[in-house]
Amino acid sequence: MDYYSKQISQMIGELSSLPGIGDKSAQRLAFHILHMPEVDVKRLADALVDARHNVRYCSCCQTLTDQDICPICSNPKRDHSTIMVVEDSRDMAAYEKTGEYQGVYHVLHGAISPMQGIGPDDIRLKELMERLSSTEVSEVIVATNSSLEGETTAMYVSRLIKPTGIRVSRIASGVPVGGDLEYIDEVTLLRALEGRRDL
Amino acid sequence: MDYYSKQISQMIGELSSLPGIGDKSAQRLAFHILHMPEVDVKRLADALVDARHNVRYCSCCQTLTDQDICPICSNPKRDHSTIMVVEDSRDMAAYEKTGEYQGVYHVLHGAISPMQGIGPDDIRLKELMERLSSTEVSEVIVATNSSLEGETTAMYVSRLIKPTGIRVSRIASGVPVGGDLEYIDEVTLLRALEGRRDL
Numbered sequence: 001m002d003y004y005s006k007q008i009s010q011m012i013g014e015l016s017s018l019p020g021i022g023d024k025s026a027q028r029l030a031f032h033i034l035h036m037p038e039v040d041v042k043r044l045a046d047a048l049v050d051a052r053h054n055v056r057y058c059s060c061c062q063t064l065t066d067q068d069i070c071p072i073c074s075n076p077k078r079d080h081s082t083i084m085v086v087e088d089s090r091d092m093a094a095y096e097k098t099g100e101y102q103g104v105y106h107v108l109h110g111a112i113s114p115m116q117g118i119g120p121d122d123i124r125l126k127e128l129m130e131r132l133s134s135t136e137v138s139e140v141i142v143a144t145n146s147s148l149e150g151e152t153t154a155m156y157v158s159r160l161i162k163p164t165g166i167r168v169s170r171i172a173s174g175v176p177v178g179g180d181l182e183y184i185d186e187v188t189l190l191r192a193l194e195g196r197r198d199l
Numbered sequence: 200m201d202y203y204s205k206q207i208s209q210m211i212g213e214l215s216s217l218p219g220i221g222d223k224s225a226q227r228l229a230f231h232i233l234h235m236p237e238v239d240v241k242r243l244a245d246a247l248v249d250a251r252h253n254v255r256y257c258s259c260c261q262t263l264t265d266q267d268i269c270p271i272c273s274n275p276k277r278d279h280s281t282i283m284v285v286e287d288s289r290d291m292a293a294y295e296k297t298g299e300y301q302g303v304y305h306v307l308h309g310a311i312s313p314m315q316g317i318g319p320d321d322i323r324l325k326e327l328m329e330r331l332s333s334t335e336v337s338e339v340i341v342a343t344n345s346s347l348e349g350e351t352t353a354m355y356v357s358r359l360i361k362p363t364g365i366r367v368s369r370i371a372s373g374v375p376v377g378g379d380l381e382y383i384d385e386v387t388l389l390r391a392l393e394g395r396r397d398l
Binding site: 003004005006007008010011013014015017018019020021025027028029030031032033034036038041042043044045046047048049050051052053054055064065066067070071088089090092093096097 | 202203204205206207209210212213214216217218219220224226227228229230231232233235237240241242243244245246247248249250251252253254263264265266269270287288289291292295296
């Protein structure tokens with residue numbers, strides 16, 4: 001990194017510390033930024049700093065937002081009696097993109113992972129239970145990832161909620177739409193078989 | 200992008216305007232940044248703004264630097280009579296990484312491309328000719344890319360310099376080290392044949 005002058009190296013260093021950005025991409029980004037109008041660079045930098053400074057957890061669903069209550073939780077048109085539990089805010093955005101889900105969310109900010117030392121107390125489960133005891137909820141849909149950690153978390157959440165009498169469901173696991181059976185792993189194929197529905 | 204609150208969307212928008220960063224990567228970066236300590240975000244933002252603010256063209260070789268004369272041009276140990284002409288600062292860094300080249304550079308900041316409306320006056324050729332007339336130069340090595348634009352530029356540079364009597368050379372084109380002949384395009388194979396050397 002001594003091939004560039006100090007400030008350029010510094011910028012490349014900062015950029016390459018971001019996830020998914022290697023040395024080459026950081027260089028490409030850096031030179032792109034050096035050729036951008038100065039006001040645009042300022043706007044980019046401000047967007048990062050402002051968002052980081054103002055963003056907090058929604059006091060209801062725990063997603064990241066710049067308001068006290070996120071737009072979804074404060075929307076009276078949503079069905080507040082159905083809560084979808086997701087691992088992070090991006091998963092919530094993924095379901096929002098479908099445009100079909102009318103309920104609200106709860107963001108755990110992680111999944112239980114004994115391997116990484118993440119236990120039930122390290123994710124926002126307490127907040128979920130408090131929410132369930134203070135509001136009228138008819139169903140909790142567990143939409144954690146279909147990974148080992150996601151499944152563990154789903155099991156844990158369901159055991160925690162079952163005694164309260166609230167319905168707990170899990171999103172289906174199976175062959176993705178457009179998926180080619182030939183290339184799909186055995187576990188997914190078995191899950192798809194188990195979850196078969198009458199036509 | 201309405202799935203996130205305003206400031207998060209804004210940050211995602213700014214990030215996805217960078218080259219090679221699509222919507223998904225921008226979201227991943229944004230959430231990574233939201234989870235970074237605030238001082239680190241400030242440092243990242245400052246690095247971008249400071250570099251953009253202070254970086255200028257080296258008055259000698261035209262590379263981007265934060266000094267008036269870049270470290271390579273101001274290094275008395277370099278051979279200032281050999282100038283390697285490259286398209287941009289990253290190409291210069293690529294040759295610097297080899298650790299073998301002892302001469303200096305000249306950065307054109309582009310290549311002649313009639314298709315994109317970039318003519319000889321749009322790249323830093325005038326500065327190169329001024330430099331050649333004011334300093335003692337024994338060889339100019341043209342190391343523009345091996346693309347149509349790079350080759351056009353190389354031809355143009357060589358025609359421009361030849362009348363001055365200075366030696367002009369072009370880096371070799373051929374099979375890359377470790378390259379498998381089977382997978383190499385015909386033009387490269389012919390170039391490699393033309394450029395063959397006695398063993």
